[in-house]
Amino acid sequence: MTRRLVPWAFFPDEEASSIFEVDYGSLQESEKEAVLFDLDNTIARWGEDDLSEKVIGLLDEIVGLGFKVGILTNSKKKKVKSFVESLPYPCQFNAQKPRRKNFFSLLDRMEVEPSRAVMVGDQLLTDVLGANRAGLYSIRVEPIERGREFSFTAVNRLIEDLLFSLRDLFRIIKRFKY
Ligand SMILES: [Mg+2]
Numbered sequence: 001m002t003r004r005l006v007p008w009a010f011f012p013d014e015e016a017s018s019i020f021e022v023d024y025g026s027l028q029e030s031e032k033e034a035v036l037f038d039l040d041n042t043i044a045r046w047g048e049d050d051l052s053e054k055v056i057g058l059l060d061e062i063v064g065l066g067f068k069v070g071i072l073t074n075s076k077k078k079k080v081k082s083f084v085e086s087l088p089y090p091c092q093f094n095a096q097k098p099r100r101k102n103f104f105s106l107l108d109r110m111e112v113e114p115s116r117a118v119m120v121g122d123q124l125l126t127d128v129l130g131a132n133r134a135g136l137y138s139i140r141v142e143p144i145e146r147g148r149e150f151s152f153t154a155v156n157r158l159i160e161d162l163l164f165s166l167r168d169l170f171r172i173i174k175r176f177k178y
Contacts, residue, residue, distance in 0.1 A: 009129055010129055010132075010163050011132075011163070012138040012140035014139045016139060016141050017141065017142050019037065020054075024062055024065055027067075030137075032067070032116055032117065032137060033112050033116040034067060034068040034110055034117040035120060036071070036072045036117060036136070038073055040122075041143040041144045042120060042127070042141055042143075043059075045144050048080070049079040050083045056087070059087075068112060069089045071087075071089055072097065072103065074097055092105065097127055098130035098133060100130060100134040103131065103134035103136065115136075119131030119137070119138050120139045121138075121139075121140065122142065123153070123160070124156075
């Protein structure tokens, strides 16, 4: 497993505006076998209890490409849990991202090595940081809807904005150094 320097552990390997804009073909070319998705604000609107037909269609397409699909979420909500559990994808609720434990246990169940897996999620401090720490390839997507979230997440968003600004600043400084 390649360990990243601490500040870079917060940043994704790739960014996309939504799950529909991710280039799944190129993930296949880099021999990834599984795609894990975050739930709230990545594949589902926050506070909604099911997934749209369009999202389910995309997940089916990804499976059609030959990937295993899993859902890894910090949510504990019972209603959405029963819906997601009715889908044919392995899922882990109350995942406690950015802790690595449940990345490993879900991937174990799916029989995929972390280095062959991709995590797609909307939050740097949970999805991206957790995936990077566990040795997965990380893709950050824009949240489906900002603002309609848990107040705890709103604090995370402020920290994310700060981290992105810092990264931009580092990039500018680097450009001047060489
Ligand atoms: Mg999320």
